[in-house]
Amino acid sequence: xxxxxxxxxxxxxxxxxxxxxxxxxxxxxxxxxxxxxxxxxxxxxxxxxxxxxxxxxxxxxxxxxxxxxxxxxxxxxxxxxxxxxxxxxxxxxxxxxxxxxxxxxxxxxxxxxxxxxxxxxxxxxxxxxxxxxxxxxxxxxxxxxxxxxxxxxxxxxxxxxxxxxxxxxxxxxxxxxxxxxxxxxxxxxxxxxxxxxxxxxxxxxxxxxxxxxxxxxxxxxxxxxxxxxxxxxxxxxxxxxxxxxxxxxxxxxxxxxxxxxxxxxxxxxxxxxxxxxxxxxxxxxxxxxxxxxxxxxxxxxxxxxxxxxxxxxxxxxxxxxxxxxxxxxxxxxxxxxxxxxxxxxxxxxxxxxxxxxxxxxxxxxxxxxxxxxxxxxxxxxxxxxxxxxxxxxxxx
Numbered sequence: 001x002x003x004x005x006x007x008x009x010x011x012x013x014x015x016x017x018x019x020x021x022x023x024x025x026x027x028x029x030x031x032x033x034x035x036x037x038x039x040x041x042x043x044x045x046x047x048x049x050x051x052x053x054x055x056x057x058x059x060x061x062x063x064x065x066x067x068x069x070x071x072x073x074x075x076x077x078x079x080x081x082x083x084x085x086x087x088x089x090x091x092x093x094x095x096x097x098x099x100x101x102x103x104x105x106x107x108x109x110x111x112x113x114x115x116x117x118x119x120x121x122x123x124x125x126x127x128x129x130x131x132x133x134x135x136x137x138x139x140x141x142x143x144x145x146x147x148x149x150x151x152x153x154x155x156x157x158x159x160x161x162x163x164x165x166x167x168x169x170x171x172x173x174x175x176x177x178x179x180x181x182x183x184x185x186x187x188x189x190x191x192x193x194x195x196x197x198x199x200x201x202x203x204x205x206x207x208x209x210x211x212x213x214x215x216x217x218x219x220x221x222x223x224x225x226x227x228x229x230x231x232x233x234x235x236x237x238x239x240x241x242x243x244x245x246x247x248x249x250x251x252x253x254x255x256x257x258x259x260x261x262x263x264x265x266x267x268x269x270x271x272x273x274x275x276x277x278x279x280x281x282x283x284x285x286x287x288x289x290x291x292x293x294x295x296x297x298x299x300x301x302x303x304x305x306x307x308x309x310x311x312x313x314x315x316x317x318x319x320x321x322x323x324x325x326x327x328x329x330x331x332x333x334x335x336x337x338x339x340x341x342x343x344x345x346x347x348x349x350x351x352x353x354x355x356x357x358x359x360x361x362x363x364x365x366x367x368x369x370x371x372x373x374x375x376x377x378x379x380x381x382x383x384x385x386x387x388x389x390x391x392x393x394x395x396x
Contacts (some may be wrong), residue, residue: 001167008163012068014334015191016135024069024071025069025071025079025080025081026069026070026071027067027068027069028067028068028069028070029065029066029344030068030396031063031064031065031066031068031084031361031395031396032063032064032066032393032394032395032396033061033062033063033391033393033394033396034061034062034063034130034137034138034391034394035059035060035061035114035392036059036130036138036364036390036391036392037057037058037059037060037062037386037389037390037391038057038058038059038060038138038139038140038387038389039056039057039140039387039388039389040054040056040057040139040140040141040142040192040385040386040387040388041056041385041386041387042054042140042141042142042145042385043145043383043384043385045205049082052353054142054145056141060138060139060140060389060391062137062138063086063087063273064084064086064087064095065084065085065087066082066084066085067082067083067084068080068081068082068083069081070346073150076103076104077101077102077103078100078101078102078103079099079100079146080099080100080101080102081097081098081099081100082096082097082098082099082100082113083096083097084096084097086118088127090128091141093108094112095112096111096112096113096114097112097120098110098111098112098248098386099111100115104131104251105183106180106181106182106183106184107180107181107183108178108180108181109177109179109181110174110176110178110179110181111176111177111178112174112175113177113179114170114223114240115170115172115175115177115179115195115219115221116179116180116181116190116191116193116222116223116240117169117170117193117221117222117223117240117241117242117268117270118168118170118189118191118240119152119179119191119223120181120189120191120223120224120225120238120240121168121169121183121223121225121238121240121272121285122225122236122237122238122268122272122274122283122285123272123274123283123285124167124263124274124283124284124285124308124309124310124323125274125281125282125283125310125311125312125319125321126270126310126312126321126323126350127310127321127322127323127350127351127352127366127368128321128350128352128354128364128365128366128389128392129351130364130391131311131350131352131364131366131368131389132323132350132368134166134167134168135166135168135170135396136166136390138213138389138391139301139387139391140387141165141298141368141385141387143165147292162279163289163291163304163306163318163326163327163329164304164306164327164328164329164344164346165174165306165325165346165348166306167270167285167286167287167306167307167308167325168287169221169223169240169242169247169268169269169270169287171242171244171266171268171289172195172198172216172219172244175195175197175198175219176195176306177193177194177195177219178193178194178195178324179191179192179193179221180192180193184227186228187227187228188224188225188226189224189225190222190223190224190225191221191222191223192220192221192222192223193219193221193222194218194220194221194247195219195220196217196219197215197216197217197219198200198215198216198217198219198224198244198269200342207299215246215247216244216245216246216247216266216292217244217245218244219242219243219244220239220242220243220244220246221241221242221243222240222241222242223238223239223240223241224238224239224240224328225237225238226238231274232278233275233277234275234276234277234279235273235275236273236274236275236283237272237273237274237275237292238271239269239270239271239272240266240269240270240271241267241269241270242267242268243265243266243267243268244265244266244268244292245265246264246265246266246292248281262295264290264292265290266289266290266291266292267289267290268287268289268290270285270286270287270288270290270291271285271286272284272285273285279313279314279315280311280312280313281310281311281312281313281314282310282311282312283309283310284307284308284309285307285308286305286306287304287305287306288303288304288305288306288309289303289304290302291303291304302329302330303329304327304328304329304330305327305328305330306325306326306327306328307326307327308323308324308325308326308384309320309323309324310323310324311323317354317355317356317357318354318355318356319353319354319355319356319362319366320352320353321351321352321353322349322350322351322352323349323350324347324348324349325347325348325349325350325352325370326345326346326347326348327345327346327347327348328343328344328345328346329343329344329346331341343374343375344372344373344374344375345372345373345375346371346372346373347370347371348368348369349368349369349370349372349374350367350368351366351367351368352364352365352366352367352389353365353366360394360396361392361393361394361395362392362393362396363390363391363392364389364390364391365388365389365390366384366388367387367388367389368386368387368388368389369384369385369386369387370384370385370386371383371384371385372384372385
């Protein structure tokens with residue numbers, strides 16, 4: 001028995017001595033918790049059944065844990081790995097996982113991380129960045145209740161709506177990509193991203209099928225941003241572009257948003273400007289996307305344009321802000337009813353504020369309202385919505 005134990009100990013020692021060395025990374029744990037009480041009135045006049053009704057008050061939560069390991073080598077190269085685990089919607093999911101390398105020459109990200117167009121995007125001031133910011137996280141609004149499900153092209157409508165109420169240039173998020181960000185030169189920074197195929201994450205075996213309808217390859221992003229200050233006035237300006245090639249374009253469908261997503265190459269442009277002075281901030285942003293849809297008719301492309309303007313005031317722990325977002329979907333979009341080709345206009349207004357009660361801890365509240373107008377040849381069909389949110393954001 002003693003010989004067996006000695007033999008086992010020797011094998012363990014041999015295994016440890018032959019194992020590859022681990023990188024000596026400094027590890028950090030972080031994350032956030034966002035919890036809100038949300039009241040919303042969605043005006044459910046366009047649901048599939050007349051009896052459909054949505055709850056008007058709910059608790060909304062979004063939280064993540066972040067793991068980061070980083071070290072700086074003797075040659076000045078910083079190497080790190082970052083993973084985000086999301087616990088929202090009652091499920092545990094990997095949100096982002098990537099490695100990064102940085103030095104005086106800039107930074108490279110490799111893995112599931114937002115691309116350059118989003119990372120350098122200039123955001124407008126907001127009432128509550130979780131509600132009306134560049135990437136909203138908390139909302140009781142349900143645009144699906146505004147969609148006439150029996151109308152043609154219903155499959156495209158949730159996507160078109162999603163591109164109407166946000167101005168972030170981050171169409172393809174959950175993909176493994178390679179991103180380069182330049183160092184800042186006199187406030188100027190640029191970036192570029194590439195991924196070979198959307199929808200492929202964390203795969204190490206097998207290659208994806210080519211020429212899949214609705215899929216995209218060669219996803220490129222490029223962006224630039226400048227941040228500076230003159231006589232106490234801060235200025236941020238930036239622009240970005242993202243594009244992807246449709247693997248199997250299926251254009252030629254009749255107008256009316258019946259052509260599928262993936263019937264055309266996907267292109268999105270964005271620009272933003274923000275000015276700050278003595279606690280006040282004023283800014284705006286614009287985004288244009290063709291949504292990857294080709295209706296097959298001249299002058300009937302289903303593009304979306306989004307404008308946003310915001311005003312903010314910060315004084316110590318207090319914040320007040322407001323924003324207006326306007327989105328338009330061009331020819332051939334019918335959201336609220338079936339019928340002839342139409343256009344849609346979306347207007348969203350938000351007022352609110354917050355109070356910082358500790359490092360990384362804020363109480364927040366906002367009131368948001370707006371309208372959706374479906375413009376038809378016979379007239380305009382409209383619906384409206386409103387919501388109130390009160391909650392806390394804790395960053396750690």
